[in-house]
Amino acid sequence: MELVLTIALALLSIGLITQVAARSSRRSDTLRLVEIERKLQLVMDRIGVVDDRPTPPGVREHLTRGEKIQAIKAYREATGADLRTAKQAVEALMEGR
Template sequence: MDFGTVVALIIALVGFGLIVASRRDQRGSREAARLAAVERKLDAVMKHLGIEEPRAAEDPDVVAHLVKGEFIQAIKVYRERTGAGLAEAKDAVEQIARQRGLR
């Protein structure tokens, strides 16, 4: 094979690889968009029906950390279990502590 043929083959292989990779990214993006749409719809249905998402307030690990005085660890567990942000988790854990007379 001459040099031009080798270069053409390399370019073709790199192009093919880029096409395959972009299709995977597009598929992942579409799936993420569909999942987000389903979550929005589910949230709307739950709101319409007056259903609240279960909270980690009943989570025994959160309460156990509060009983031990491990407030920061309780927030970490709450965030892991609910996906809440830091401020939201802090407020929720403070409320749990107040309800149980732990703070």
């Protein structure tokens, strides 16, 4: 019986360690992706490329009501962008870029 409990505890420990490592890796990947997207946007702005993709849901609606902060929040929720990137994107939408 003790052997079974020891094996079960070892498997549970391995599972938990694997989950923590995977979560940390995903967070790291997300941060890297957001940074890459930010840099790509800087390059696109520099060379004058306009992205014609649709605006994330809710962003335009908040902007038409003059709710800039809510628009930034909606942009972050839809895209996973950091605050600075979302603010720049919403301000670009406000300027009509």
